[in-house]
Amino acid sequence: MSDKQLEIRGLRARIVGGEEILKGVDLVVPRGEVHALMGPNGSGKSTLAKVIAGDPQYEITAGDIVLEGQSILEMEPDERAREGLYLAFQYPVEVPGVSIANFLRLALNARREEGDEIGVMEFYKKLQRAVKELNWDDSIIERNLHEGFSGGEKKRSEILQLLVLEPRYAILDETDSGLDVDALKVVSQGVNAARGPNFGALVITHYQRLLNHIVPDRVHVMVNGRIVREGPKELAMELDQKGYEWIREAVGA
Amino acid sequence: MAALTDNPAVSADAVESIVSAYREPAWLADERRAALRAYSDQPFPTEKTEEWRYTQLKRFSFSGLELAKAPKDESVPERIRMRIADSDAEGVIVHKGNKVVMHQATIKEAGVVFTDLRTALRDHEALVRAHLYDVVNARQTKYTALNSALWENGTFVYVPRDVEVELPLGAFTTADSGGIGLGRTLIVVEVNARLTFIDEYTSEPFAERLFFDAATEIVLKDGAKLRYVSLQNWSRNVAHINKLRAHLGRDARLESVTVSLGADAARAEVESRLEGPGSESEMLGLYFADEGQHFNQFTLQHHATPRGFSDVLFKGAVRDASQAVYSGMIIVDPHAQKTDAYQTNRNLLLDEVAEVVSIPQLEIAANDVKCSHGSTTGPVPEDQRFYLMSRGLRPEVAEHVLVTGFLYEVMSRVTLPKVAEYVERVVQAKLGVPGVKEKL
Ligand SMILES: Nc1ncnc2c1ncn2[C@@H]1O[C@H](COP(=O)(O)OP(=O)(O)OP(=O)(O)O)[C@@H](O)[C@H]1O
Ligand SMILES: [Mg+2]
Numbered sequence: 001m002s003d004k005q006l007e008i009r010g011l012r013a014r015i016v017g018g019e020e021i022l023k024g025v026d027l028v029v030p031r032g033e034v035h036a037l038m039g040p041n042g043s044g045k046s047t048l049a050k051v052i053a054g055d056p057q058y059e060i061t062a063g064d065i066v067l068e069g070q071s072i073l074e075m076e077p078d079e080r081a082r083e084g085l086y087l088a089f090q091y092p093v094e095v096p097g098v099s100i101a102n103f104l105r106l107a108l109n110a111r112r113e114e115g116d117e118i119g120v121m122e123f124y125k126k127l128q129r130a131v132k133e134l135n136w137d138d139s140i141i142e143r144n145l146h147e148g149f150s151g152g153e154k155k156r157s158e159i160l161q162l163l164v165l166e167p168r169y170a171i172l173d174e175t176d177s178g179l180d181v182d183a184l185k186v187v188s189q190g191v192n193a194a195r196g197p198n199f200g201a202l203v204i205t206h207y208q209r210l211l212n213h214i215v216p217d218r219v220h221v222m223v224n225g226r227i228v229r230e231g232p233k234e235l236a237m238e239l240d241q242k243g244y245e246w247i248r249e250a251v252g253a
Numbered sequence: 254m255a256a257l258t259d260n261p262a263v264s265a266d267a268v269e270s271i272v273s274a275y276r277e278p279a280w281l282a283d284e285r286r287a288a289l290r291a292y293s294d295q296p297f298p299t300e301k302t303e304e305w306r307y308t309q310l311k312r313f314s315f316s317g318l319e320l321a322k323a324p325k326d327e328s329v330p331e332r333i334r335m336r337i338a339d340s341d342a343e344g345v346i347v348h349k350g351n352k353v354v355m356h357q358a359t360i361k362e363a364g365v366v367f368t369d370l371r372t373a374l375r376d377h378e379a380l381v382r383a384h385l386y387d388v389v390n391a392r393q394t395k396y397t398a399l400n401s402a403l404w405e406n407g408t409f410v411y412v413p414r415d416v417e418v419e420l421p422l423g424a425f426t427t428a429d430s431g432g433i434g435l436g437r438t439l440i441v442v443e444v445n446a447r448l449t450f451i452d453e454y455t456s457e458p459f460a461e462r463l464f465f466d467a468a469t470e471i472v473l474k475d476g477a478k479l480r481y482v483s484l485q486n487w488s489r490n491v492a493h494i495n496k497l498r499a500h501l502g503r504d505a506r507l508e509s510v511t512v513s514l515g516a517d518a519a520r521a522e523v524e525s526r527l528e529g530p531g532s533e534s535e536m537l538g539l540y541f542a543d544e545g546q547h548f549n550q551f552t553l554q555h556h557a558t559p560r561g562f563s564d565v566l567f568k569g570a571v572r573d574a575s576q577a578v579y580s581g582m583i584i585v586d587p588h589a590q591k592t593d594a595y596q597t598n599r600n601l602l603l604d605e606v607a608e609v610v611s612i613p614q615l616e617i618a619a620n621d622v623k624c625s626h627g628s629t630t631g632p633v634p635e636d637q638r639f640y641l642m643s644r645g646l647r648p649e650v651a652e653h654v655l656v657t658g659f660l661y662e663v664m665s666r667v668t669l670p671k672v673a674e675y676v677e678r679v680v681q682a683k684l685g686v687p688g689v690k691e692k693l
Binding site: 078103 | 635640648650665
């Protein structure tokens with residue numbers, strides 16, 4: 001078994017002091033692969049994504065999250081990020097008063113030693129390359145983080161950040177929802193550009209149309225807090241045609 | 254026991270010694286004597302009265318203190334030199350104790366007076382006499398009465414009709430010894446004239462306690478426009494109290510920003526009286542209290558005329574065992590129809606031991622008005638914190654971003670870039686952002 005993977009083992013999690021949402025999740029994303037995670041509304045996909053990123057509103061009651069051989073359960077969200085994890089949020093929050101450029105500079109510098117901050121020119125080159133990759137206007141980087149952004153612009157910003165931060169593992173939570181057809185292509189191009197032997201991704205989506213652009217190596221299906229099915233990319237097409245009812249019936253969920 | 258008790262240093266002798274030392278004109282001597290009477294007639298404020306409820310009055314006590322006199326050292330402190338070099342103000346005056354230790358300004362616009370109050374009394378007595386005590390005077394509070402009776406020097410700015418002073422002017426007030434310090438700024442902007450003025454209070458820490466009582470009088474004639482900044486960053490051995498009041502004529506406009514960062518305790522009373530139709534008053538406030546500081550702010554928007562506009566936005570963060578108090582009042586007189594008045598106070602609680610009291614109030618006697626007030630107090634939004642940390646930002650950096658972001662709504666309306674930068678730097682230093690020192 002390779003260490004070069006993100007592994008979720010028997011993970012159970014609940015809202016702090018509340019109801020259990022993840023009821024024993026098992027899932028492996030090897031580095032170099034892109035996997036899809038599908039499942040009906042409310043099945044726990046976003047919860048899994050946020051739990052992996054370390055969202056303090058959830059507590060883990062059993063199981064483990066292992067990043068390249070190392071458990072990250074005890075790590076704070078910022079440490080996990082610096083270990084190479086990235087979550088593109090389903091609902092990116094607005095943070096007033098900080099521009100995208102300044103924010104990303106802080107995020108990059110957080111990954112570097114004090115005294116070894118990224119040079120201004122190097123930073124802007126990197127940022128502009130990413131902006132260009134997304135067919136975006138340069139002025140976007142001076143805007144405050146998501147303040148007044150449309151739904152689609154927020155999603156694009158999540159991918160822009162991914163391109164700049166170059167994580168080893170990314171979880172994209174419904175990055176396709178709210179995007180128009182052109183933006184969907186652009187965003188998919190962005191993700192495909194990041195694809196390679198040093199990048200693994202878990203792409204959460206409801207729609208085959210995204211997976212036409214970002215073709216997954218494997219597909220996982222979550223129902224009611226568990227992975228109930230796993231298969232090749234054709235599984236996604238089957239779900240697209242038949243919906244989730246047959247799976248619910250098949251697994252008795 | 255009353256929190257405040259009488260102080261023998263505040264006496265008729267003290268008044269007479271100022272009057273004779275400076276050979277003041279009779280009208281001023283009479284004003285001072287009347288002010289001292291008003292002072293004696295007023296009871297000390299107590300926390301039982303509405304205006305002073307929630308004010309930690311003991312921290313504004315001046316009992317046992319002597320009147321502050323000459324500074325120990327009359328040189329301009331390095332701190333002030335650096336602040337001047339990094340200020341938007343192009344003409345400055347520096348007060349230290351009762352001395353003017355620096356005054357440099359080349360003002361190209363004709364007829365503008367920018368000097369200390371002593372010099373103004375000598376060279377422009379009629380102008381001073383016409384406006385002094387019109388806006389801040391002994392009838393208001395125990396503290397304004399104290400100031401009105403015993404101030405020794407201050408700053409005077411006069412901008413004649415139709416003159417626009419292009420470059421900002423400023424006064425720095427500092428100290429190197431304790432006692433009762435009294436500061437006074439009198440700004441008169443004539444019909445259709447314009448000015449930007451910055452009052453900054455700052456010092457290196459010194460051993461004794463300084464109680465500083467400031468009076469800021471602003472007269473805006475018809476069509477006058479003033480941008481005014483009050484930036485308080487005293488060392489922690491100082492208690493600061495300031496009444497900052499403006500009277501606005503027809504179509505006059507005030508944009509003020511009151512910043513509280515330093516001192517052990519600070520009270521800012523920021524007041525506008527809209528006297529001419531169409532006048533506009535925007536009063537912004539920003540504060541960050543830490544390590545047990547007590548910041549107390551009161552705003553008053555008094556609409557005494559129809560068709561006035563006023564907007565108050567005070568925002569601040571508190572942490573450690575600090576306390577921020579905001580109380581605001583909008584008064585709309587019966588005939589002040591078509592008034593637009595807004596008042597907002599927002600507070601960020603950075604931990605569980607910090608405390609905020611926020612009391613917005615309205616007293617509306619007219620029926621055709623638009624008024625609203627709102628107040629919120631809460632911790633840093635957890636979803637924002639998680640988002641920033643999920644990008645790798647360390648908790649202290651994330652907190653800094655969130656505090657800066659919270660204050661941004663005010664900062665973005667401060668149109669003086671160096672003031673904005675400096676305030677941000679002081680806030681960062683208070684937050685302990687790695688690599689950021691206050692850099693004065
Ligand atoms: N913080 C929370 N407070 C209350 N309920 C929550 C919270 N987080 C998740 N839940 C509940 O847990 C369940 C799973 O939610 P989650 O957002 O993970 O679903 P999802 O699979 O991402 O759904 P969708 O496809 O609609 O995005 C839902 O019933 C949701 O209401
Ligand atoms: Mg979801």
